[in-house]
Amino acid sequence: MRLTRSLLCSLFTVALVPAAILSLAPAGAAAPLPDGNGVEVVAHRGASADAPENTLAAVEEAIAQDADSIEVDVQRTADGHLVLLHDVTLTRTTDVERVFPDRALDPVGEFTLDELKRLDAGSWFGPEFAGEPIPTFDELLERTGDRAALLIELKEPARYPGIGSEVAAAIGDPRPGVVVQSFDHDVMTAFAAVAPDVPAGWLFGTRPTTAELDAAAEHADQVNPSFRVVDEALLAAVAERGMQTGVYTVNDEADMRRMIDTGVHRIITDRPGVLRKVLAG
Ligand code: G3P
Ligand code: CA
Numbered sequence: 532m533r534l535t536r537s538l539l540c541s542l543f544t545v546a547l548v549p550a551a552i553l554s555l556a557p558a559g560a561a562a563p564l565p566d567g568n569g570v571e572v573v574a575h576r577g578a579s580a581d582a583p584e585n586t587l588a589a590v591e592e593a594i595a596q597d598a599d600s601i602e603v604d605v606q607r608t609a610d611g612h613l614v615l616l617h618d619v620t621l622t623r624t625t626d627v628e629r630v631f632p633d634r635a636l637d638p639v640g641e642f643t644l645d646e647l648k649r650l651d652a653g654s655w656f657g658p659e660f661a662g663e664p665i666p667t668f669d670e671l672l673e674r675t676g677d678r679a680a681l682l683i684e685l686k687e688p689a690r691y692p693g694i695g696s697e698v699a700a701a702i703g704d705p706r707p708g709v710v711v712q713s714f715d716h717d718v719m720t721a722f723a724a725v726a727p728d729v730p731a732g733w734l735f736g737t738r739p740t741t742a743e744l745d746a747a748a749e750h751a752d753q754v755n756p757s758f759r760v761v762d763e764a765l766l767a768a769v770a771e772r773g774m775q776t777g778v779y780t781v782n783d784e785a786d787m788r789r790m791i792d793t794g795v796h797r798i799i800t801d802r803p804g805v806l807r808k809v810l811a812g
Contacts, residue, residue: 570790571797572806573682574598575780576617580801583656584624585615586663587674596804600680600708600797602779605668605698607691612644613668613701619687625650625665640690668701680708682777682799684734688718695719699726712755716746723750732777738765748772755779755799758790766794784809 577589578596585603593601604617619638621627628635630649634642644667653663666674668683675681683702688694695718698711705728712732713719723731732753733739738760739747747754754769758778769776777797781787787809790798800806 570795570806570810571599571680571777572597572803572810573600573602573777573797573799574803575602575799575801576604577601578801578803580782581804583653583660583663585617585666586652586660587666587670588653588660588663590666590671590674590679593803594675594678596802597807598679598803600682600710601675602682602684602799603668603671604684604686605694606639606686607694607697608639608644608647609641610643613694613697614639614644614647615666615668615671617686619690621647621650624655625652626654638690668698672701677706680706681710682732682797683709683711685711685713685715685718685722688713688715695722696725699729702729705729710753712753716743720746720750734779735760741768744768744772748774753777753796758786758795758798761790761793761795763793781806 574593576584578592582589582592603615605613606616616639647665652665653660710730714734731751732755733747733751735756753775755777758781761778766776775796778795779799781798781800782802
């Protein structure tokens with residue numbers, strides 16, 4: 532892990548964790564582990580238990596619930612705009628079947644931004660969110676400003692060649708706490724080359740192997756697995772390689788407590804307000 536990555540990644544954590552328990556790790560050294568109260572609260576797709584995922588309503592709800600950071604999924608439209616959406620198709624979270632009945636199963640990347648902006652991304656969640664639009668990535672950056680950090684997932688990036696560079700360009704100067712992550716480790720390796728100053732995370736759906744951890748350490752600052760595969764041995768293996776651990780998606784209070792006790796750096800949850808209360812004890 533390069534020092535620039537370690538430093539940028541640590542700056543936001545320093546703001547959250549009492550100074551007495553933190554010291555910035557030099558490259559190659561174990562990342563400092565926070566105590567329970569230092570765990571970063573990351574709102575998964577915004578506060579997605581209480582508002583429609585990946586919308587500005589969910590972002591505002593996450594900030595209202597005192598999230599430190601907001602996780603979003605980024606894809607690209609047919610005309611080159613970065614937008615927030617999790618699924619490759621629009622059927623689950625929009626009214627695409629009503630607006631574009633012949634194209635309902637087409638992938639996101641085949642719609643222009645003007646077309647996506649005609650969709651309602653809120654009604655599926657609840658009538659009070661009717662008309663909530665799909666946001667662009669620029670709208671997210673403008674809305675959040677310095678009110679929250681961001682954990683930006685490149686979703687299915689192999690579909691969108693060059694999307695890592697575009698996200699890095701949209702971010703501009705690296706901001707403390709703003710991290711880019713993906714399950715696609717080849718894309719993240721390329722991302723580290725084009726955006727060496729933007730902190731990076733590698734997502735894992737299964738327990739990372741030693742070889743995968745060694746590879747991640749070359750290019751990333753964070754290893755972010757499903758909480759179901761995390762234990763103290765894995766956290767130690769990540770820390771030995773100079774990286775931090777974030778876990779997804781932890782919605783049950785008992786699981787939150789277990790992850791806090793295990794020593795993770797950040798917890799990604801649909802319920803940031805609940806996690807905040809658990810952390811407060
Ligand atoms: O940030 C981790 C988590 O979002 C990865 O899974 O499917 O919710 O994007 P998914
Ligand atoms: Ca995600």
